[in-house]
Amino acid sequence: MTSISGAGGARRVLSVTSECVPLIKTGGLADVCGALPWALERHGWDMRVLLPSYPGVAKALGKTEEVWKSADLFGGPATVRIGRTGHMTVLLLDAPHLFARDGGPYLDTLGQDYPDNPERFAALSWVAMEIARDGLDDGWRPELVHAHDWQGALAPLYLRQQGVAVPSLLTIHNIAFQGLTQPDRLAGLKIDGEGFDDGPLEFYGKVSALKAGLLSADRVSTVSPRYAAELSLPEFGMGLDGVISTLNQPVVGILNGIDLEVWDPETDAAVTPYSAARPASRAKNRKALQERFGLEAGSGPLAAVVSRMTTQKGLDLLAEVLPGYVAAGGCLAVLGSGDKAIEKTFRDAAARWPAQVGMAHGYDEPLSHLMYAGADAILVPSRFEPCGLTQLYGLRYGAVPLVAPTGGLADTVIAANPAALGAGVATGIMMSRVDAGGLYDALMQLITLYAAPTTFKQIQKNGMKADFGWERSAGAYATLYSDIISEATE
Numbered sequence: 001m002t003s004i005s006g007a008g009g010a011r012r013v014l015s016v017t018s019e020c021v022p023l024i025k026t027g028g029l030a031d032v033c034g035a036l037p038w039a040l041e042r043h044g045w046d047m048r049v050l051l052p053s054y055p056g057v058a059k060a061l062g063k064t065e066e067v068w069k070s071a072d073l074f075g076g077p078a079t080v081r082i083g084r085t086g087h088m089t090v091l092l093l094d095a096p097h098l099f100a101r102d103g104g105p106y107l108d109t110l111g112q113d114y115p116d117n118p119e120r121f122a123a124l125s126w127v128a129m130e131i132a133r134d135g136l137d138d139g140w141r142p143e144l145v146h147a148h149d150w151q152g153a154l155a156p157l158y159l160r161q162q163g164v165a166v167p168s169l170l171t172i173h174n175i176a177f178q179g180l181t182q183p184d185r186l187a188g189l190k191i192d193g194e195g196f197d198d199g200p201l202e203f204y205g206k207v208s209a210l211k212a213g214l215l216s217a218d219r220v221s222t223v224s225p226r227y228a229a230e231l232s233l234p235e236f237g238m239g240l241d242g243v244i245s246t247l248n249q250p251v252v253g254i255l256n257g258i259d260l261e262v263w264d265p266e267t268d269a270a271v272t273p274y275s276a277a278r279p280a281s282r283a284k285n286r287k288a289l290q291e292r293f294g295l296e297a298g299s300g301p302l303a304a305v306v307s308r309m310t311t312q313k314g315l316d317l318l319a320e321v322l323p324g325y326v327a328a329g330g331c332l333a334v335l336g337s338g339d340k341a342i343e344k345t346f347r348d349a350a351a352r353w354p355a356q357v358g359m360a361h362g363y364d365e366p367l368s369h370l371m372y373a374g375a376d377a378i379l380v381p382s383r384f385e386p387c388g389l390t391q392l393y394g395l396r397y398g399a400v401p402l403v404a405p406t407g408g409l410a411d412t413v414i415a416a417n418p419a420a421l422g423a424g425v426a427t428g429i430m431m432s433r434v435d436a437g438g439l440y441d442a443l444m445q446l447i448t449l450y451a452a453p454t455t456f457k458q459i460q461k462n463g464m465k466a467d468f469g470w471e472r473s474a475g476a477y478a479t480l481y482s483d484i485i486s487e488a489t490e
């Protein structure tokens, strides 16, 4: 592979993602893609983020200029427009036939996947390849393509198939989403079907964008060291554990950081300000949260959940043990939407115990901030969790995380076991195992610890002082980028 002549100064990387804060977010992927450019700029990287232009996104970005165009991108005309938001340079892929839809980035207004999702994100990946191959109209051309999840995963494949001498990194934010489709759609994905049965795309007779990316990218990373290790195990690999085990180089685990400017209880406009040094006014947020959910002040802890409602997040387990937690004096405020059956269990619980359980349906960014700022604990009983951000926001805001012993949760929380309590270093509560019994025991530990205010305040304070900013992780990405580029040019 030949290298692209360096322009001197910052090194260039193209980040390919289906969501990115502050323009469009459905989950942690957006937080990460929104924070990386600025964090990496400080390490000498010039990152541009390629993102679909969903409705409203162009308006939010403001002034833009066209830097790429195609008369026919997967069935319609398309342009890429460059703009700035905050510290980030964005390349908006404007292709109305693919992205101007009512509904969210992936789901229609009824909550169903758009039937052409494979083609929509294949187009995004194809444009990334073209930008790497030919550069943009302003002369910018990346030295590395950093693709995220299945939506960007065909970019590494296209780079290889088209013989483009630009290396790539694929980051797995959640291996549960793989971009599967039927082989009769290969031509529409601009993929030659010859050799499909033995090729990198084939996954039990289907086409897997993620598998293709895993086998085509120069390197693969994920969002915590523990999840990197878990991915090669059958219980976490979602059928791709075998593929992961055969990769030439092991998956690199780089922990996600959080944006310490956006997530700062001292300056957050959505909450009454406080800090680890001046925690007293945190109580006002607790009161505001109680009022918002119509909960009555009791002597027990007020726990919160801010989450997609899926079995991944273990919220069915929470519903199962809720009666015991409520009977022990605990309160719960839930914000989220997703699986209708799980939503219903929390709505029913709120109707049954209105003074102790509240449920807000939907996606509400400011309310999520108030929940981290007002709750005593944030519950994250996930069956698997690549990194998890809500426990990190909980730590920063003084909502003690109660987490499952998996993935990034295990990498970021110091469990309040006797050793950690004795040393005064605990930052949260860890379930001993991921089942209803393990969650129940952890909730009872929360009740007990909350009843010992000195210990509980110490745990809160430890968490608030922990550093989960991007600095360390950005350094790790910068090193990985440099390694990939050097290896590709050897």
Ligand code: ADP
Residues within 6 Å of the ligand: 026, 027, 028, 029, 031, 174, 306, 307, 308, 335, 336, 337, 362, 363, 364, 365, 368, 387, 388, 389, 390, 391, 393
């Ligand atoms: P995932 O990406 O698997 O959904 P993460 O913990 O990595 O889980 O990231 C979830 C992100 O989405 C966090 O920033 C969290 O605050 C936010 N979030 C989840 N549900 C909601 C909601 N209903 N309203 C507002 N923010 C939410």
